Amino acid sequence: MPSIRGIITGTNAAVWRTVNKAGVPWHKLPGPAGALNLAALREDLRHDNLHETRDDIVEEEIADLPPYRTYDGTRQDPYDAQMGSAGTRFGRNFALDQTKAEDPPRLLSPSPREVSRRLFWRDEFQPATGLNVLAAAWIQFQNHGWFGHGTNDPERRIDIELAADDNWSEDPMVVERTTADRTQDPEDGRPATYLNKVTHWWDGSSIYGSSQDQNRVMRAGEDGKMLLIDGKLPLEEDPVLAGIDRTGFNDNYWVGLSLLHTLFVKEHNAICDMLRKSYPSWDDERLFLTARLVNAALMAKIHTVEWTPGILNTPVLQTGMHANWYGALPQWAKATRLITKTLDLEAGAGIIGSELKHHGASFAITEEFISVYRLHPLIPDDYAIHDHRTGALIEEVEFNSLMGNDTRAAVDKYGWSDLMYHFGTEHPGKITLHNHPRALMDHTRVTGQHVDLGTIDVLRDRERGVRRYNDFREQLRMPRVTSFDKLTPDPAWNAEIRDVYNGQIDDVDLQVGLLGEKPPTGFGFSDTAFRIFILMASRRLKSDRFFTRDYTPEIYTAQGLDWIDRHTMADVVVRHFPELAPALEGSANAFAPWRKSTPGGAA
Amino acid sequence: MVLDFKHASIPEGVRFTAQVGVPNVVQGLFRKREKVVAVAGLVQADQLAYGCTASLVKKYGPEPFWVRLVTEEALLVHHPDDIRRVLEGSPTPFASDPDAKRKGMSAFQPTALTLSRGDLWADRRSFAEAVLDTGRPIHRLGQRFAAVAVEEADAVLGLGRPVTWADVHEAFQRLTRRVVIGADAADDTALSDELGALMDAGNKMPGKPAAGYEDFHAHLQKYVDTPDPEALTGLVAAAPHTDDEETDAAGQLIHWLFAMGDTLPANLVRTLAVLAGHPLQLAEVRAELTGKRLTAAKSVAGAAYLAGCILDTMRLWPTTALFGRVTTEDVRFPQGELVPAGSQVLIHNLFNHRNRERIPYADRFAPEEWVTGGASDDWSFNFFSNGPQGCPGAGLSVFLGQAFLGRLLTQADPVVTSGPHPRPGKPLAYTLDLNALEIDLQPR
Structure with missing residues (x-):
């Protein structure tokens, strides 16, 4: 017997499937209809695009469910202690038979290096004018809390032959393979799986770490606070990581991450101060654990109702993401909100505080999700640092001077305020072809490895069995692109792609398709990527008991819930960098460009 | 933003x-x-x-x-x-x-320290601290002041009838005139009356000196110009002041006259009423005072529990x-x-002062919290204000209160014969109306 919810959502999905099949996409529909269409798409995605990879599931009700986020992400789910914890497998959005890794020669065909050189190389910086660079750093900051494949395997290398005119530092170019999942039985015949080295949960592990040992060395040891030395994070002691903050996740570190990691550690400490005011008898551990809950939820809220509508700037998404968190119904419509909550109709009262659900597969970040979040074009190459008070130019620097071992020196040289001002006022790159940061296409890691991130973006999808563009779309019930002419709005690019792929449209890599595709109006990225996004953005909330059944004053404290509810990204910035308040004056979204100071005048 | x-x-x-x-x-x-x-x-x-x-x-x-x-x-x-x-x-x-x-x-103190800002505030503050010996364990004239307090307490004891707020107020105004101005002002009740009238005018918030202020100031200035070495006026000349018109020594005395002459006795009468209903605390006070000579400044200042009684009364009824x-x-x-x-x-x-969410002893009389507890360090309690603008005469006020009350309590048993009876066992009321109180000081 179908539930009332099932009848409502099923009918909605059926209606919109018909409309979409008739060639009318969701983003061409007027606001409310578009929102209903998106709800329908999410229902279908939940039904068809969540696939289990784990074989270690033990379902047993956990007796002493901790009222806080554990360090390693265990015991977060009420019935599956390991779900979402550090060291468990990434999930998949496609059926496992659609996730087989590509083997040579297809793995290297066409050469991922050539795809990168010919389609990703930034001839000229293309800005995303609706956003600021903070938005670019933010998504990397969040990604680092959701997933990390860990150190690659130096014993298993992929050699990429270079073209004759390629003057890369070594021939062949060497890319280390992703470290294999040692928990997988090599004889089971299933596609390769990989392990997440961080917790899958939206728990702020990028600043808190993914184990207790890692966390303890970052703690101040009193009042629940994280360690800051003269307002900065402590530095790593390993000489290889010199100049890099000691924080929960510091791979691929640069000034953009240092700003945000420090900012949210400061926010954590401010939350501790707030909690200590109300609960003076709490010890260090309780203050820390509660502040972490609040801080992680604040980050999740900022991502949901500020960053996302910033990068997907359409009225439907503004409404939709607001509804994901708060619900579409106003707070005063208590009775109706209650009904929609009871029926688990998330649009009414929001996902926050709703029923915990996994939709058929244990919660895990998926490989496909990781692929659609390869948003490297966001990173600019050039950084003109200005005085936040006067707007006067201080220095023009390149990305390489702001990253890796140079991170702390740059922070010390320019100071938080001017750096943050730069990130707030300047544009990131547009997520499109021919806009990969040059610095990252010719990048030397702190380990000394020389890498082209464009090559890696393509190769990782093939290596990890993420389908190429047309197959990927088909798995999402989107039409295949049948002609190169329809890949991008730019005929010259289409010709380049045809050439690189030797006329084989189905060989076009996912990254090329995603970057070439014309996004819906107001969107910062493609509709194809967006399908994974609407599924997973909701799932990160819906599968997490701390955003659903345990989003309560008993767990968070009333003051904690109030803190999350009241504060925005702009508040967080101004709280810790009050001198930037004039730049944020009148800002509706802290991820949109802030007001610039002009030399000789105020902001 | x-x-x-x-x-x-x-x-x-x-x-x-x-x-x-x-x-x-x-x-x-x-x-x-x-x-x-x-x-x-x-x-x-x-x-x-x-x-x-x-x-x-x-x-x-x-x-x-x-x-x-x-x-x-x-x-x-x-x-x-x-x-x-x-x-x-x-x-x-x-x-x-x-x-x-x-x-x-x-209306009554246009040159008050508390109304001053910037350099003027610093000037007047250093003057006040120098005269009032702010921060010193005992004021340099403490011995003399203790004797004055005991004499005035004896006068109250000598009334031979239950005492009222008016009795104690009158005695304390005399005490205050002697301590602040000197022996010559002991019976100058007109001075206190003038200040009272000006403060009545102040209640209406006129925003300028009230009628009579100039005369009152001149009245005070005469005393300042003929200082008594055994009173605070005797310390004025040596106290730092940049320019007499700016510092306005006579103007600074006004605050001490009303704080010591009006506010302090109000707190002492309430303390007396509370101790009358709290026999255990009264016994503790007496035990502390046993064998002590209350004309000895050290003995007075050492009566820490008695000080705690006064301070906690100030907390309960600010x-x-x-x-x-x-x-x-x-x-x-x-x-x-x-x-x-x-x-x-x-x-x-x-x-x-009574926030039940923060203070475990919010509504009970808890002098011990000022002796061995954390009350002195709790920024919730600000009857003397706190910080750089904390009352510079707080130490002297409590000292005078200790001497005065100490004398009364070693000589008599206080019994409330009329008005509210604050007693242990149930939360103390928020109001303790002075005017309704009548306390019989029965000789021991």
């Missing part, structure tokens, strides 16, 4: 104005109006005021929040950490001369229920909230 504290609603502001602001003003900001105070007691105004602030703090705390007081929003600061921030930040950026206080005090500061510039609180320049910041002693 403004990161702001929460705002109480307009109806809540109306309630706050009616239950906290108005009673504070109509009972007399500077001199209590006897009849109004009696009515306020009948309608349990202090309890309503506590309840009003408590409900707002529960809703909008633990951070400070804005609440409307009449037409203007003021920032109510109630957590000890925030109170500390404000009081440690006085006089800049939190000046102690909000509009109502300036307008009122201008004579200044609500006081304020005003921001001299934009101020950002630690969480980034911006308080614009010119904002009024309120500290509700009546609530803070």
Whole structure:
């Protein structure tokens, strides 16, 4: 017997499937209809695009469910202690038979290096004018809390032959393979799986770490606070990581991450101060654990109702993401909100505080999700640092001077305020072809490895069995692109792609398709990527008991819930960098460009 | 971009104005109006005021929040950490001369230290500290002052009938004139009457010196010009002051006259009434005083438990229920909230001193908390204000209170014969009306 919810959502999905099949996409529909269409798409995605990879599931009700986020992400789910914890497998959005890794020669065909050189190389910086660079750093900051494949395997290398005119530092170019999942039985015949080295949960592990040992060395040891030395994070002691903050996740570190990691550690400490005011008898551990809950939820809220509508700037998404968190119904419509909550109709009262659900597969970040979040074009190459008070130019620097071992020196040289001002006022790159940061296409890691991130973006999808563009779309019930002419709005690019792929449209890599595709109006990225996004953005909330059944004053404290509810990204910035308040004056979204100071005048 | 504290609603502001602001003003900001105070007691105004602030703090705390007081929003600061921030930040950026206080005090003390800012404040403060021996364990004239207090206490004991607030007030005004001005002023009741009239005028907040101020100041100045070496006037000449017109030594004496002559005895009468109903604490006081000579300054100052009795009475029934500061510039609180320049910041002693959510002994008489507990370090308690603008005469006031009460309690058993009987066992009432009290001091 179908539930009332099932009848409502099923009918909605059926209606919109018909409309979409008739060639009318969701983003061409007027606001409310578009929102209903998106709800329908999410229902279908939940039904068809969540696939289990784990074989270690033990379902047993956990007796002493901790009222806080554990360090390693265990015991977060009420019935599956390991779900979402550090060291468990990434999930998949496609059926496992659609996730087989590509083997040579297809793995290297066409050469991922050539795809990168010919389609990703930034001839000229293309800005995303609706956003600021903070938005670019933010998504990397969040990604680092959701997933990390860990150190690659130096014993298993992929050699990429270079073209004759390629003057890369070594021939062949060497890319280390992703470290294999040692928990997988090599004889089971299933596609390769990989392990997440961080917790899958939206728990702020990028600043808190993914184990207790890692966390303890970052703690101040009193009042629940994280360690800051003269307002900065402590530095790593390993000489290889010199100049890099000691924080929960510091791979691929640069000034953009240092700003945000420090900012949210400061926010954590401010939350501790707030909690200590109300609960003076709490010890260090309780203050820390509660502040972490609040801080992680604040980050999740900022991502949901500020960053996302910033990068997907359409009225439907503004409404939709607001509804994901708060619900579409106003707070005063208590009775109706209650009904929609009871029926688990998330649009009414929001996902926050709703029923915990996994939709058929244990919660895990998926490989496909990781692929659609390869948003490297966001990173600019050039950084003109200005005085936040006067707007006067201080220095023009390149990305390489702001990253890796140079991170702390740059922070010390320019100071938080001017750096943050730069990130707030300047544009990131547009997520499109021919806009990969040059610095990252010719990048030397702190380990000394020389890498082209464009090559890696393509190769990782093939290596990890993420389908190429047309197959990927088909798995999402989107039409295949049948002609190169329809890949991008730019005929010259289409010709380049045809050439690189030797006329084989189905060989076009996912990254090329995603970057070439014309996004819906107001969107910062493609509709194809967006399908994974609407599924997973909701799932990160819906599968997490701390955003659903345990989003309560008993767990968070009333003051904690109030803190999350009241504060925005702009508040967080101004709280810790009050001198930037004039730049944020009148800002509706802290991820949109802030007001610039002009030399000789105020902001 | 403004990161702001929460705002109480307009109806809540109306309630706050009616239950906290108005009673504070109509009972007399500077001199209590006897009849109004009696009515306020009948309608349990202090309890309503506590309840009003408590409900707002529960809703909008633990951070400070804005609440409307009449037409203007003021920032109510109630957590000890925030109170500390404000009081440690006085006089800049939190000046102690909000509009109502300036307008009122201008009537009788236009050159008051507490109304001063910047260099002028520093000048007057150093003068006050030098004369009052702020921070010293015992004032250099302590021995003499203890003897004066004992003499005045003996005069009260000699009345031979139950004493009233008026009796103690009169005795203390005499004591104050002797201590502040000197022996020549002992019987100059006209001086106290003149000050009383000016303070009555101050209650109406005229914003300028009231009629008679010039004469009153001249009256005082004469004493300053003929100092008594055994009184505070005798220390004026040696105290630092940059320019007499700026420092206005005579003008500074006014504050000491009313704080010592009016506020302190009010607290002492209440302490007496509380001890009359708290035999265990009274026994503790007596045990502490056994064998001590109360004309010896060291013995007086060493009576720590007795001091605790006086201080805890001040906590329970603060004579200044609500006081304020005003921001001299934009101020950002630690969480980034911006308080614009010119904002009024309120500290509700009546609530803070009894905040049941924070203070385990909120509604009981707890002198021990001032001796062995943490009360002295708790920024919730601000009957002497606190920080750089804390009362420079606090030490001397308590000392005089110890000597006076010590003498009464070693000589007599206090019995409340009329008025409220504060007793242990149930929460102490928020109001303890002085005018209704009659205490029989039965010889021991």
